[in-house]
Amino acid sequence: YHAKNNMKAVSIYDAEYDPNSAKRLTVTGALGRAIREEQLVLFYQPKVDLKTHRVYGFEALIRWIHPELGFIPPSDFVPMVELSSWIYPMTLWVLEQTIKQCAMWRDAGLDLTLAMNLSPRNLADDRIVNDLEVLLKKYNVRGGMLEMEITESMLMSDPNRASRILERINKLGVRLSIDDFGTGYSSLAYLKRLPVKTLKIDGSFIMNMLESEQDEIIVKSTIHLAHNLGLDVVAEGVETLEVYDRLNSLECDSVQGYYIAKPMPIESVGAWLADYQS
Ligand code: C2E
Ligand code: MG
Ligand code: MG
Ligand code: MG
Numbered sequence: 437y438h439a440k441n442n443m444k445a446v447s448i449y450d451a452e453y454d455p456n457s458a459k460r461l462t463v464t465g466a467l468g469r470a471i472r473e474e475q476l477v478l479f480y481q482p483k484v485d486l487k488t489h490r491v492y493g494f495e496a497l498i499r500w501i502h503p504e505l506g507f508i509p510p511s512d513f514v515p516m517v518e519l520s521s522w523i524y525p526m527t528l529w530v531l532e533q534t535i536k537q538c539a540m541w542r543d544a545g546l547d548l549t550l551a552m553n554l555s556p557r558n559l560a561d562d563r564i565v566n567d568l569e570v571l572l573k574k575y576n577v578r579g580g581m582l583e584m585e586i587t588e589s590m591l592m593s594d595p596n597r598a599s600r601i602l603e604r605i606n607k608l609g610v611r612l613s614i615d616d617f618g619t620g621y622s623s624l625a626y627l628k629r630l631p632v633k634t635l636k637i638d639g640s641f642i643m644n645m646l647e648s649e650q651d652e653i654i655v656k657s658t659i660h661l662a663h664n665l666g667l668d669v670v671a672e673g674v675e676t677l678e679v680y681d682r683l684n685s686l687e688c689d690s691v692q693g694y695y696i697a698k699p700m701p702i703e704s705v706g707a708w709l710a711d712y713q714s
Pocket of ligand 2: 615
């Protein structure tokens with residue numbers, strides 16, 4: 437199946453709505469080639485500390501630049517990859533790129549953290565945490581430069597195994613955060629028993645918080661409860677100055693969103709940083 441997979445533009449979109457179709461196999465089959473032929477890239481989106489207004493780190497977000505189909509966002513292929521065994525090589529690729537980037541920032545004297553996203557399946561066996569340990573050593577990167585984002589659903593299928601793997605990640609000094617918080621079913625009390633340092637409140641609550649009293653109440657109480665449990669809070673999806681200011685007054689710790697910057701290719705990061713900090 438490595439040979440000549442001539443995907444049609446529509447197949448990607450159709451397949452997303454029918455995850456069991458043969459087309460899904462086409463997409464995931466093409467992923468191996470995408471990795472080998474360097475069609476995958478990471479874009480970087482900054483995170484800003486609300487107390488200091490400084491950029492302290494970035495999140496790496498995957499994109500697929502397909503030779504025929506062009507730019508493919510993660511929502512059009514990651515869900516399908518997650519249903520296949522290709523999720524391991526894809527995550528391993530992201531992990532190595534991320535650690536290499538940390539090493540480059542360290543060599544450039546930049547004090548930045550870099551976050552990557554894990555899939556539920558990545559917590560189902562030890563491979564990624566084994567690779568993490570090997571790659572941190574290989575590139576001589578401190579675990580503290582790296583952050584791993586997991587979603588609440590990842591913890592549900594096999595909580596004991598997942599929490600054992602999270603403990604290993606934590607022992608390597610890598611920070612763990614809960615992504616899209618508020619969209620799943622886990623309680624903060626449960627999360628508090630895991631070695632998680634940060635909650636990222638889902639953008640869907642943030643975007644409407646000035647118009648929807650309900651959303652604002654959810655945001656406000658999540659911040660308070662998280663702080664009382666000793667967790668940091670990041671707000672995703674901050675698109676305006678008004679929301680930025682409101683989160684600041686609610687004592688949210690940091691923000692991420694189009695108001696600060698959209699995810700950008702690595703070539704743009706240096707100039708953007710210099711411009712933002714001045
Ligand atoms: P996520 O990890 O929750 O990432 C946040 C998504 O929101 C990103 O979409 C980002 O571009 C978008 N976003 C950020 N700020 C704003 C804003 O102010 N307004 C709006 N409307 N959107 C904003 P993206 O890059 O398309 O990624 C979508 C999802 O794909 C990610 O959600 C994550 O779940 C998944 N993903 C991305 N990269 C990877 C990866 O390397 N591995 C895995 N397993 N999943 C990934
Ligand atoms: Mg994320
Ligand atoms: Mg998120
Ligand atoms: Mg999200």
